[in-house]
Amino acid sequence: MNPMVDLRGVTKRFGAFTAVNDVTLPIASGEFLTLLGPSGCGKTTLLRLMAGFDTPTEGSVWIGGEDVTHRPPYRRPVNQVFQSYALFPHLTVMENVGFGLRMQRVGAAEAAERVHEALALVSLTGLDARRPHQLSGGQRQRVALARALVCRPKVLLLDEPLSALDAKLRRSMQLELKRLQRQLGITFVFVTHDQEEALTMSDRIAIVNAGRIEQLGTAHEIYHRPATRFAADFVGQANLLEARLLLQDADTVQVSVTGGLELSLPLAAWPAGATTALLAMRPEKVHVSRARAPADFPAAATNIFEARIEEEIFQGATDHLVLVTAAGTRLAVVVANESAYGEIFHAGDRVFCALHADDLVVVRAE
Amino acid sequence: MSPAAKAGAALPGLIDRRTPRWRAWLLLLPMVTWLVLFVVAPTAILLVYSFCERDEVGRVLFTFTLDNYRRVFDPVYLWIFARSIYYAGLTTVICIVAGYPVAYCIGRAREEWRQRLLLLVMVPFWTSFLIRTYAWITILKQEGLLNGFLRLFSPGTAGLDLLYTPTAVVIGLVYAYLPFMILPIYGSVEKLDGALIEAAYDLGAGPLRVFSSVIIPLTLPGVAAGTLLVFVPAVGMFAITDLMGGARVPLIGNVIQNQFMQARDWPFGAALGAVFMGLFAATYWVMLRLGAQEEDSVA
């Protein structure tokens, strides 16, 4: 099937500065795609290219199977929810939401009906006559959403729409947005620099860094199989270990990582012919036990080593540990506040650790 | 000691409720002095004079009379009032039409250009107002620059007879007051949030409709401020009507000036001035009320 939005080899330069660098990004119809990246990486610029506020220096933008590269924003089947909401201060809630319909010359009766429908959709009723400055942040956000949805766009662009809300409201809006997107079946392109938000809401996530897309995949893929050092580091926490090849046999390789710890991983995971590589490992993948004999760990946990707990930080549901292995490798590890074996850990404890070979992911260093 | 009192004591002078009120008034003294010297006293003198009589040689006699006000409502003067308002209104409209695009372009120009362009708007203020008005006379007069320029293209034409006509007066007024229209409009254009314009485009508005339904309403406060700054002084202007209108189209400013100078009828001049002031106090009040409502909806 044709993608709903398709960026083909898009580059955007501002003078000598390249804000978007050769991005190719097909977005399926009805998909919830999140652009995730740090401040200044080019997320807003990518949205502006889709909305039509900027024209690419190179490459083309396709929406709904048509080349819209040089089409102005008011002729694109796309609407945006702005970061600042950009509600018209001189218009009421009703007039704000009805603005797009007025521009499309929709009849007054139909417009009024659709405006009420849209306001009901975002659960905002009874505030029709208010002006934006008489609304709370959350209410403004809903008006902005209704104003965009009422136009029935093929694609809805959302530029950090939740960043001005407090943590609790933010959570509930995340779920609500997700519900709306499922219900309406509209393609959502959502921008955020909050990785948790991205993991919660998206069908797919595009990790953006310095104007490039580092990785495009589902939340699971990105979390469990990060492709680059940046992706591993930006989404969740990761231990990044420089690995040097020691031994290679029929189906495994033996490596030594920063600090001296020796680990084994499947040969298939190791880049062919390489002598060094960068490994990423999520902190919760390490099994830790003080009492258990190594033999009691899951059979698949092929890497077993001893370590000392250097630091222990209790965080409620989880316990964050800094381990130093016998060889001297430092690892950040997260365990449930009572480990799977019902143990409670303290700094200074000596523990056994087990690690599944598949949980070591080779990432590009860039 | 209660906690509140302790907090008060910790911040001496800041929330100290015991400070007598007169000390607070003391802080206002410089401003009050200024107001009394330059606003209250002259206005009071004007009002007092407007109820006085004068003798044959123009000395003010402090005997109460309402005659001066009766004369103000003589049709001759009412007619001049009306004409002054018409000229000032025309000037204001032309200033809006000519000044808005300029202010808009400056306000939306790139940051580093804005200051330079604003400077250009203000350059005329570096030269005396009278000299600039004389410059216009050399442009507009029969053998002036404008007609010389026209004759370059069609030799032998009589040229335009502009100087000492109502047109010349309006040209002079527009020239003098245009910056006072441009600056406040520029202020509101510059404050205009670019995201609002983008939002309007995004919602399907073409350039014209973005202008009419978003940009105009949001810059209206600037236009209102400019209107006040242009209209009110334009009604009372006398130098331009004298110099460029050749005193053939006297406006209320000229009449008032005449009473104080040639006619030596200060009480009548004062009465004209008082009515004039009352009229504008009322206009200001109405505009402020409208502005406050606008502000209320835009804030």
Ligand SMILES: Nc1ncnc2c1ncn2[C@@H]1O[C@H](COP(=O)(O)OP(=O)(O)OP(=O)(O)O)[C@@H](O)[C@H]1O
């Ligand atoms: N009009 C412009 N002129 C020059 N540089 C620009 C322009 N717009 C954006 N940039 C630059 O391009 C880069 C990407 O900007 P962009 O706004 O897309 O970042 P972002 O990922 O949205 O960041 P944030 O999370 O802070 O909103 C930034 O370094 C920015 O300075």
Ligand SMILES: [Mg+2]
């Ligand atoms: Mg941004």
